[in-house]
Amino acid sequence: MTKASDEMAATALYVRESGRPGGPATARLKILLGHLQGPAATAIAAYPTSAANISSSYHPQQFQYTLDNNVLTLEQRQFYEDNGFLVIKNLVPEADIQRYRNQFERICRKEVAPIGLQIMKDVTIAKSEFHADEKAVTKIQDFQSDEELFSYCTNPQIIKYVECFTGPNIMAMHTMLINKPPDSGKKTSRHPFHQDLHYFPFRPSNSIVCAWTAMEHIDRNNGCLVVIPGTHKGTLKPHDYPKWEGGVNIMFHGIQDYDANQPRTHLVMEKGDTVFFHPLLIHGSGRNKTQGFRKAISCHFASSNCYYTDVKGTSQEIIEKELQNLLEKKYGISKIPLKKRIVGRELL
Numbered sequence: 001m002t003k004a005s006d007e008m009a010a011t012a013l014y015v016r017e018s019g020r021p022g023g024p025a026t027a028r029l030k031i032l033l034g035h036l037q038g039p040a041a042t043a044i045a046a047y048p049t050s051a052a053n054i055s056s057s058y059h060p061q062q063f064q065y066t067l068d069n070n071v072l073t074l075e076q077r078q079f080y081e082d083n084g085f086l087v088i089k090n091l092v093p094e095a096d097i098q099r100y101r102n103q104f105e106r107i108c109r110k111e112v113a114p115i116g117l118q119i120m121k122d123v124t125i126a127k128s129e130f131h132a133d134e135k136a137v138t139k140i141q142d143f144q145s146d147e148e149l150f151s152y153c154t155n156p157q158i159i160k161y162v163e164c165f166t167g168p169n170i171m172a173m174h175t176m177l178i179n180k181p182p183d184s185g186k187k188t189s190r191h192p193f194h195q196d197l198h199y200f201p202f203r204p205s206n207s208i209v210c211a212w213t214a215m216e217h218i219d220r221n222n223g224c225l226v227v228i229p230g231t232h233k234g235t236l237k238p239h240d241y242p243k244w245e246g247g248v249n250i251m252f253h254g255i256q257d258y259d260a261n262q263p264r265t266h267l268v269m270e271k272g273d274t275v276f277f278h279p280l281l282i283h284g285s286g287r288n289k290t291q292g293f294r295k296a297i298s299c300h301f302a303s304s305n306c307y308y309t310d311v312k313g314t315s316q317e318i319i320e321k322e323l324q325n326l327l328e329k330k331y332g333i334s335k336i337p338l339k340k341r342i343v344g345r346e347l348l
């Protein structure tokens with residue numbers, strides 16, 4: 001069990017430069033200083049889902065992936081418990097999505113350069129001719145210092161649902177805007193089946209949830225999210241690069257031994273629709289067969305009662321090593337553990 005204060009201090013130093021005090025739009029934000037707090041014991045004690053704390057007069061005791069509150073209907077709650085995901089239609093207003101889109105375009109045009117932001121290119125694009133603007137960018141990550149994009153994470157509609165999984169003290173741990181490019185024919189626009197927990201050095205998994213919002217109509221043609229319902233009840237599986245002939249994007253690890261016969265659900269979503277899903281849920285996304293760049297925005301949230309874990313000696317060590325080698329090679333940054341790389345921003 002990790003008593004995280006020393007690590008927190010170290011990581012806070014590392015990120016403090018990248019943090020900016022609370023957003024203008026919402027005085028509710030506190031600067032990150034990035035940290036999950038408290039040992040596991042605190043997390044468990046604070047956990048309304050633990051069986052002892054559930055009032056049997058309210059919802060039945062079998063709930064372990066959702067918390068007691070009045071936001072979810074019984075049906076919605078049961079659906080998430082059984083399937084590990086829940087789609088809420090029309091949750092994020094169109095005007096907000098337009099603002100995220102505009103800011104993404106500014107970032108691609110390099111008019112703004114948020115501190116800490118990671119820009120990823122599709123592997124076929126990265127290894128071919130230069131492309132201007134958004135056509136070079138397959139996703140951006142870690143936009144916590146960009147107030148415009150970060151307003152997605154503080155959107156009251158989103159937070160209202162996030163609380164059903166994390167409880168009231170919420171950290172935004174990882175952010176992405178995915179701009180899935182038209183497939184070059186090599187199928188590199190696919191995202192292999194994976195569990196997001198593979199990338200995360202904090203626990204418990206039931207206190208983590210991803211919100212993923214479609215920024216346009218998304219279906220099988222432009223590469224929708226594909227989930228394997230119920231897999232959140234399993235454990236974290238070993239991940240590695242899929243053996244795909246046309247190449248695979250850097251760090252897009254997949255589950256090697258997934259059961260190809262398990263039924264998949266293709267999530268067809270409209271602009272503003274949002275899916276909340278558990279970090280153990282096996283999911284991926286298909287090829288983008290259209291000429292458009294398919295956009296979605298997402299944030300992984302966690303309870304601030306979560307605690308960091310050391311991935312050394314676990315199946316996650318592979319991603320830690322890869323990231324360390326990459327950062328050393330590209331930026332000369334010496335090896336630091338994954339748990340000191342991933343820094344959240346607190347929502348107040």
Ligand SMILES: CCCCCCCCCCCCCC(=O)SCCNC(=O)CCNC(=O)[C@H](O)C(C)(C)COP(=O)(O)OP(=O)(O)OC[C@H]1O[C@@H](n2cnc3c(N)ncnc32)[C@H](O)[C@@H]1OP(=O)(O)O
Binds near residue numbers: 341
């Ligand atoms: C720890 C992470 C946490 C994540 C949590 C996620 C949770 C959710 C789960 C999601 C999990 C999803 C998984 C995640 O996202 S995991 C998290 C993503 N990781 C990062 O963001 C790490 C930081 N990123 C970077 O430093 C840059 O973006 C890199 C270094 C990757 C590219 O930097 P840049 O764009 O400036 O590149 P360059 O021009 O200098 O080229 C350097 C070399 O790299 C080749 N190259 C470039 N692009 C690709 C590519 N796409 N596929 C294959 N290779 C690529 C390129 O050809 C060249 O190689 P070579 O020609 O020399 O051989």
Ligand SMILES: Nc1ncnc2c1ncn2[C@@H]1O[C@H](COP(=O)(O)OP(=O)(O)OP(=O)(O)O)[C@@H](O)[C@H]1O
Binds near residue numbers: 242287
């Ligand atoms: N061999 C594989 N290993 C890991 N993941 C895979 C593999 N083949 C496909 N996938 C993943 O399966 C998911 C869905 O694939 P699926 O074939 O059902 O849909 P699609 O490719 O979007 O649509 P279509 O089959 O109509 O082209 C995607 O996440 C894709 O990346």
Ligand SMILES: O=C(O)CCC(=O)C(=O)O
Binds near residue numbers: 178180191196225285
């Ligand atoms: O293709 C997408 O939008 C989802 C990608 C994904 O699952 C991830 O980056 O973790």
Ligand SMILES: [Fe+2]
Binds near residue numbers: 283
């Ligand atoms: Fe994912």
Ligand SMILES: [Mg+2]
Binds near residue numbers: 286
């Ligand atoms: Mg397919």
